[in-house]
Amino acid sequence: MRHPIRRAKTYYNNMMLQTKFTITHLLITTIPMLVMFLFFYGKLYNMVLAYTVRSEQTASAMTIPQIDLLIDTILTAQKDLEGHPYYRKLFHSRDYRTADPLTDSADAIDFCRLAEKTIDGEYITDIRIYMDLPNSQPIFYKKDTRRIFRPMSEARGAYWHGIFQGNRSYSSLFCPEFYLSPIEVKESGDMAFITKASIPYNEDLRTCYIAIYYSKAPFTSLLKNNLSRDTSVAYIINDRDSTVATSNHGLAGIYHFSYGKVRDYFMSSDNFIMKKILGEDVYAGFYHIQKTNWFMVAVIPTKSIIQKSVLIVIGFFFIYLICIITAFLIATKLSHSITNRISSVILQMSRVRSGPPTPLPDSVYHDEIGGLIDTYNYMTRAMNQLIAEQNKAAEDLRLAEFHTLQAQINPHFLYNTMDMINWLAKQGRTDEVSEAIVDLSRFYKLTLSRKETLSTIADELEHANIYVRLQNMRYHQVIDLVNDMPDYMMDCTIPKLTFQPVVENAILHGLLEKIPKGGTIVITGWLEENAAVILISDDGVGIPEDKLSGLLSGKGTSKTGTNIAVFNTHRRLQILYGPEYGLTYNSVPGKGTEVELRVRTAVIP
Numbered sequence: 321m322r323h324p325i326r327r328a329k330t331y332y333n334n335m336m337l338q339t340k341f342t343i344t345h346l347l348i349t350t351i352p353m354l355v356m357f358l359f360f361y362g363k364l365y366n367m368v369l370a371y372t373v374r375s376e377q378t379a380s381a382m383t384i385p386q387i388d389l390l391i392d393t394i395l396t397a398q399k400d401l402e403g404h405p406y407y408r409k410l411f412h413s414r415d416y417r418t419a420d421p422l423t424d425s426a427d428a429i430d431f432c433r434l435a436e437k438t439i440d441g442e443y444i445t446d447i448r449i450y451m452d453l454p455n456s457q458p459i460f461y462k463k464d465t466r467r468i469f470r471p472m473s474e475a476r477g478a479y480w481h482g483i484f485q486g487n488r489s490y491s492s493l494f495c496p497e498f499y500l501s502p503i504e505v506k507e508s509g510d511m512a513f514i515t516k517a518s519i520p521y522n523e524d525l526r527t528c529y530i531a532i533y534y535s536k537a538p539f540t541s542l543l544k545n546n547l548s549r550d551t552s553v554a555y556i557i558n559d560r561d562s563t564v565a566t567s568n569h570g571l572a573g574i575y576h577f578s579y580g581k582v583r584d585y586f587m588s589s590d591n592f593i594m595k596k597i598l599g600e601d602v603y604a605g606f607y608h609i610q611k612t613n614w615f616m617v618a619v620i621p622t623k624s625i626i627q628k629s630v631l632i633v634i635g636f637f638f639i640y641l642i643c644i645i646t647a648f649l650i651a652t653k654l655s656h657s658i659t660n661r662i663s664s665v666i667l668q669m670s671r672v673r674s675g676p677p678t679p680l681p682d683s684v685y686h687d688e689i690g691g692l693i694d695t696y697n698y699m700t701r702a703m704n705q706l707i708a709e710q711n712k713a714a715e716d717l718r719l720a721e722f723h724t725l726q727a728q729i730n731p732h733f734l735y736n737t738m739d740m741i742n743w744l745a746k747q748g749r750t751d752e753v754s755e756a757i758v759d760l761s762r763f764y765k766l767t768l769s770r771k772e773t774l775s776t777i778a779d780e781l782e783h784a785n786i787y788v789r790l791q792n793m794r795y796h797q798v799i800d801l802v803n804d805m806p807d808y809m810m811d812c813t814i815p816k817l818t819f820q821p822v823v824e825n826a827i828l829h830g831l832l833e834k835i836p837k838g839g840t841i842v843i844t845g846w847l848e849e850n851a852a853v854i855l856i857s858d859d860g861v862g863i864p865e866d867k868l869s870g871l872l873s874g875k876g877t878s879k880t881g882t883n884i885a886v887f888n889t890h891r892r893l894q895i896l897y898g899p900e901y902g903l904t905y906n907s908v909p910g911k912g913t914e915v916e917l918r919v920r921t922a923v924i925p
Contacts, residue, residue, distance in 0.1 A: 350644065368632065369625050373592045373603055376552070380618050383546040384607045390538055391611055394513045397438045397532055406431035411517040411528065429464045436467070445509035446533040450475040451519060452526040475529060477501050480514055484529070491516050494612055496564040497536060509533030539565035551624035557582065559613040575602060575619040582606050582615045592620070677703050740794045752793050759786045777854070778810040781843065784819040791827055798838030799831055809845050812852045814919055815892050819843065821885035822856050822915050830860020830913055847921060854917040862909035872903055893919060
């Protein structure tokens with residue numbers, strides 16, 4: 321047995337170097353990939369299935385809030401119309417017996433202008449009010465009102481009108497396209513939200529319908545974007561088992577779930593579940609759309625997942641073939657590089673004069689050249705390790721000081737806030753306690769939501785707003801916070817908890833020391849070359865000159881209170897950006913204080 325092994329070893333050692341490199345690299349490339357393929361092949365389908373379902377769940381969870389936002393836009397438009405004086409006078413007043421006196425009123429014209437302004441032409445496409453009044457009414461042909469107010473005869477042929485007539489309990493209705501008449505779809509829009517109202521006329525109540533027409537295109541676009549493949553489908557149905565919108569009409573008909581089943585499935589599970597439709601297994605997810613009687617259904621046929629698994633296997637083989645060809649080319653190139661190895665070592669060593677040493681690729685062979693490369697690489701790694709350890713020690717020291725300073729601020733704010741909540745609780749003001757806890761929870765959620773130590777100016781402004789709301793609960797709404805920050809600065813980065821200590825100091829040592837207590841804090845900012853400048857000003861009692869000089873130097877600053885928080889904030893900015901950045905205080909006793917925060921300009925991508 322030893323002789324065949326010895327002969328094979330001798331035969332291999334006698335091969336040309338190019339042949340050795342080719343065989344070695346092909347084996348190194350082929351064997352691990354082949355083992356990996358055999359190991360994962362049996363689990364491939366389950367992996368693709370889990371990934372696909374998880375992707376659809378994530379996409380659906382992101383789609384539903386956007387659909388809710390579209391619905392809120394319609395409901396907001398309806399509330400804006402209902403809030404107009406003319407609307408209230410027309411549909412809620414019982415002080416007149418005929419609608420004629422209102423048709424020429426300035427309120428009617430202003431109401432029509434509000435309706436026209438609400439129509440954006442892209443989503444909200446039209447607004448009409450159908451009134452069961454004689455067609456001779458001036459409101460139907462006057463130039464300023466005929467665009468909005470229409471006779472009931474124009475609505476009687478629509479399916480939605482029949483629904484209202486058949487069920488008197490309906491007060492509002494979200495209408496898909498086929499609920500509308502062809503004329504409505506052509507002239508007004510392909511979907512509508514219709515509410516029912518009544519108007520007194522000749523000692524009688526006449527029915528009116530307020531119709532807000534809107535486009536189905538945003539819903540269709542959201543449903544299509546919700547899908548990761550063409551073989552899946554997403555659609556919306558209402559309680560009359562009608563399809564409101566869909567990403568694919570054909571697939572929505574094939575994979576249709578009745579409204580009753582969708583509602584039952586939604587109540588029983590909030591994840592994708594496997595169901596069988598027409599003998600085919602599918603994964604389906606069900607989501608309720610708030611403020612409507614709609615459900616969104618997302619369906620993934622299992623056959624599409626199988627097809628994807630097959631495509632992955634085919635792709636794997638193509639990648640495998642490319643790797644083999646690449647390995648062959650690399651082996652061929654390496655055979656021609658032997659004579660260049662010594663020159664490479666000399667060139668690499670000469671570069672140490674102008675920068676840190678860079679290691680060479682490890683040598684496969686243990687000859688003299690290989691020993692030289694190994695020795696050089698060992699020396700290079702040792703030197704680079706020492707450099708890296710020195711740099712890391714300096715960076716760790718800088719970050720340690722930064723985090724220590726920041727940790728001194730967070731407990732400070734928490735202590736003050738919890739003290740205020742305790743004070744409210746002792747007074748039995750439970751609603752305000754709940755509001756304070758919600759604000760405090762939101763504050764720390766924003767603060768701890770990222771691992772990074774930086775935030776945006778927009779988030780810092782929200783921190784400050786939360787803090788002021790909490791203080792106003794305690795001091796009876798005597799503090800006004802005015803945000804005058806330009807929109808283009810909202811995404812600039814800034815260390816977390818930068819604004820709040822300054823605002824806290826302004827309140828406790830500025831506004832609350834006035835008689836009577838209270839005042840205004842204004843936050844604004846601007847951009848300069850390589851710097852963002854934020855100005856926080858108040859109209860409090862100001863800071864005496866002797867205290868102002870030691871506020872940012874740390875001299876005479878106690879280890880507790882807002883002074884140490886301000887000093888720490890100043891130190892954090894200097895540690896992060898340099899000594900030319902940080903806080904600058906300007907104060908006039910009796911008139912107020914201005915605090916200028918200067919940081920390096922940056923925007924979170």
